[in-house]
Amino acid sequence: MLELINLVPGKEVLGQYTITKLLRENGISSTFGLQGEDFPDGAELVLFPSHLFGSFEAATSFSQELEPWIAFDCSSVRSLSRMEVQEDGLVLQVGARVPGPSxxxxxxxxxxxxxxxxxxxxxxxxxxxxxxxxxxxxxxxxxxxxxxxxxxxxxxxxxxxxxxxxxxxxxxxxxxxxxxxxxxxxxxxxxxxxxxxxxxxxxxxxxxxxxxxxxxxxxxxxxxxxxxxxxxxxxxxxxxxxxxxxxxxxxxxxxxxxxxxxxxxxxxxxxxxxxxxxxxxx
Structure with missing residues (x-):
């Protein structure tokens, strides 16, 4: 099970990606750079902490609400490839790496x-x-x-x-x-x-x-x-x-x-x- 405190460069996650570095944080999520065969140009792992939801059921509902974004394909909108909910309610989102700063x-x-x-x-x-x-x-x-x-x-x-x-x-x-x-x-x-x-x-x-x-x-x-x-x-x-x-x-x-x-x-x-x-x- 992933924990934010353990996400350091070089750590393997989801069985196919490796953490490169912390990219950004805000009030509701933390985003890490990833390396993996699925994304030759790099990927991003976005983590939504369990305290946002209060229960596993609410975290699952949040993940399901975002599933349509996995099928959405447009060059000006970041594409997603995976959503996952851990037993502790931590929600994981994997998507393509975005160019440059904000x-x-x-x-x-x-x-x-x-x-x-x-x-x-x-x-x-x-x-x-x-x-x-x-x-x-x-x-x-x-x-x-x-x-x-x-x-x-x-x-x-x-x-x-x-x-x-x-x-x-x-x-x-x-x-x-x-x-x-x-x-x-x-x-x-x-x-x-x-x-x-x-x-x-x-x-x-x-x-x-x-x-x-x-x-x-x-x-x-x-x-x-x-x-x-x-x-x-x-x-x-x-x-x-x-x-x-x-x-x-x-x-x-x-x-x-x-x-x-x-x-x-x-x-x-x-x-x-x-x-x-x-x-x-x-």
Missing amino acids: LRHFMAEGELLSSGEVQQLGLRLLDGLEELHGSGMVHGDLKPEVVFGNGDPDSAVIIDGGVTPSLWSTQHLGARTQLVGTPFYAPIEQFSGDAPSAGSDLYNLATLLYEAATGQLPWNGTGFVEVFQSKLVRPSEGSNAARAVNLAPGLDSLLCSALDPQRRERPADASVFREHLAAALT
């Missing part, structure tokens, strides 16, 4: 994307979201921390797909409950209890793209209430942040409309968003 890493280094690069990144991510949503799946918590690449927008890959909505379902939170996801990127309806959806994925994306272009979120405030109140009003086009980086007016307008507090004012789906984004610089 978008958040580039942002932290002060690197901003040009309008053309924002368009390019958005189109690539929308390709993945359109396929996901067409398959009845949602990412549920899209943000710079889950977009990885080597600096070229066409290399971008989304990770951690389905984790937030699967936790939502596993913990029996129901159709409406407290916000699950990242408040800065979530649409206003999630603050009042709506579950993650295809629409919230698009709102997440619009926020992410605006931040990647300007270095700033389109919202004021740092706390839950302040952010919620800021989101009651559609972001203004031609903001100081947008002017400072010469954000293309068409792109600025599209992103602001995609962040409207009223769902009916936003792009209806990933296909519509993609169509408008493709024309935003013309």
Whole structure:
């Protein structure tokens, strides 16, 4: 049985992989690099600790919720090959290695994307979201921390797909409950209890793209209430942040409309968003 404390470089896991190093950690999982014949370019082992679930049955339910991601195949979404639950409730997920650091890493280094690069990144991510949503799946918590690449927008890959909505379902939170996801990127309806959806994925994306272009979120405030109140009003086009980086007016307008507090004012789906984004610089 695997234990986090024993996962050191060189350790064999699952009978066919070898740990290379710890890649990243967050509040709900730890990710390790793997070597194995199935993945000549490397793989990743993601571990979700048992305390997230409280019981073996809940851990199993979480794993089952993520099984559709094993069959999903899209170049802009990290593919999975295996899900497993240990007797102690530790959940293991094996997937392809993603390229480069996260978008958040580039942002932290002060690197901003040009309008053309924002368009390019958005189109690539929308390709993945359109396929996901067409398959009845949602990412549920899209943000710079889950977009990885080597600096070229066409290399971008989304990770951690389905984790937030699967936790939502596993913990029996129901159709409406407290916000699950990242408040800065979530649409206003999630603050009042709506579950993650295809629409919230698009709102997440619009926020992410605006931040990647300007270095700033389109919202004021740092706390839950302040952010919620800021989101009651559609972001203004031609903001100081947008002017400072010469954000293309068409792109600025599209992103602001995609962040409207009223769902009916936003792009209806990933296909519509993609169509408008493709024309935003013309």
